Structure formats: C-alpha cells, structure tokens
Amino acid sequence: MIDRNLARGLFLAAIALAFGLGALRYPIGDFSRAGAGLFPLMVSGLLLLIAVATVVRSRLVRNGPPFGFNPVNIALLLSSLCAFALVSRVLNMTAGIVALVFISGFAGTAGYSIVRNLKVSVGLFLVALAFQKLLGLSLNLY
DSSP: OOBHHHHHHHHHHHHHHHHHHHHTTSOOBOSSSBOTTHHHHHHHHHHHHHHHHHHHHHHHSOSOOBOOOOHHHHHHHHHHHHHHHHHHHHTOHHHHHHHHHHHHGGGOSSOOOHHHHHHHHHHHHHHHHHHHHHHOOOOOOO
16 A cells, blocks of 8 residues: 555655656756756756655655545645746736745645745745846846
C-alpha cells in the first residue's frame, strides 16, 4: 500500500529527473562561467536529494498517512496558478502573487488565515524583488 510520503517522494523524484535531464540539453559550463543548464541542474539535483530522503523516510516510518486524492484542492491550486498568470499580465506581478496566495490558501488544511496569507505574500514579493534587483531579472513588480 502506498502512503502519502512515498507518493510525495516518487513525484518529487520524477519532477527532478525530468528537469535535470532537460537541463542536460543546454551547456552546463562551470561555476566561474555558468551555462544555461547549470542552475536547473543544481536545483533538480537538490530536489532529487529531498525526494530520496522522503522515500527512505516513508519506508522507515510505518503507518504513514494514507494517500488521498482531493480534486477540489487540485482545482484550487490550478486556478491560483492561472489567476497568477492572468493578474500578472493585466496588472503586475505583485498583484499576481497576492492572488496566487489568497486563492491557494483555500486548499490548506490549517484553516484560512488572512494574516498568514499576507505574510506569505510579503515574503514572496521580497524574493521576487531580490531576483529583480540582485539578478537583474525583468519582473513587472510595480
């Protein structure tokens, strides 16, 4: 019987392998002169390590939570991603981040909290701002 932790680990491993193998099609370079494939390869490698740890943990801890499938939560998360893309295109990325967080918050199990959603939105905005200022990415934040 498959539990939630095993399913999570296998899914993360599949995502990591898909992006890692896709990154190999681009030049990797080295750390002093990174190619286009270096960053996605590094991130997918870290994700694969997390996936392996999750799978190992799921085998060591018995009676893990059962695997469940909730189509309402999946629909909420997909709609929050669509709202992020649409609002970011029409208004700006900051409003898109807020829409993403507040819509996806309905899928949570800890209860809906406006204060928590505001904190997460501010955190994601600060990460996007750091990407814009420090990495020079062209993000429409304002």
